Amino acid sequence: MVVGAFPAAKLGTLLLKQISKPIANAAKVQAKNSPVFRKYICMPPAQFYNWCEVKTKMWILNLGKPVNIPVLNEAMAIELGANLLGEGIIFLIAAGILIGEYYRSSVKESKKEAAKKAEMEQLQRTLQELYFTMEKQGTQIKELTRGMYDLESRVVQKPWLPKKDHTHDPSDKKPPSSPPSSAAPPIL
Numbered sequence: 001m002v003v004g005a006f007p008a009a010k011l012g013t014l015l016l017k018q019i020s021k022p023i024a025n026a027a028k029v030q031a032k033n034s035p036v037f038r039k040y041i042c043m044p045p046a047q048f049y050n051w052c053e054v055k056t057k058m059w060i061l062n063l064g065k066p067v068n069i070p071v072l073n074e075a076m077a078i079e080l081g082a083n084l085l086g087e088g089i090i091f092l093i094a095a096g097i098l099i100g101e102y103y104r105s106s107v108k109e110s111k112k113e114a115a116k117k118a119e120m121e122q123l124q125r126t127l128q129e130l131y132f133t134m135e136k137q138g139t140q141i142k143e144l145t146r147g148m149y150d151l152e153s154r155v156v157q158k159p160w161l162p163k164k165d166h167t168h169d170p171s172d173k174k175p176p177s178s179p180p181s182s183a184a185p186p187i188l
Helices: 009-034 035-062 072-153
Strands: none
Touching: 009 035, 009 072, 035 072
């Protein structure tokens, strides 16, 4: 089953209309029953809509400027005003949902960016700490090497080097009758 090809936007629009229609219908009924609501909320937008519609049609059909635009009678104005109110409510609900979704996604995106930035800063701190540790260890290695060379230069006998065999060396001949030397070996 392919989910990506399913028209989710159309389904969302249909769902939105189905949820908004009862609210719009309740507003229409209230507009038709209440004289204050009818006179101040429904009729002025209906008359303005009628005026805009006549002007636009005359301009599109290139019939010139209308001289006198007739006003709608009260029943037609109430019906048109109630329909406009219902559509306006549906639009406002849809706009509110879209704005809420945009806000939610922008908050989610900003949190994701903040987490990414924090991770990058942590990586930079770790990298800097590793660099300083490496520099410190490099300095310690240099000091140890210098100390090792200093100690090597002070040592007279180097036990780790192979000893020379003196029995077969012709240049090193001592008289056999000479007593052993009583000189003490140097102190390390």
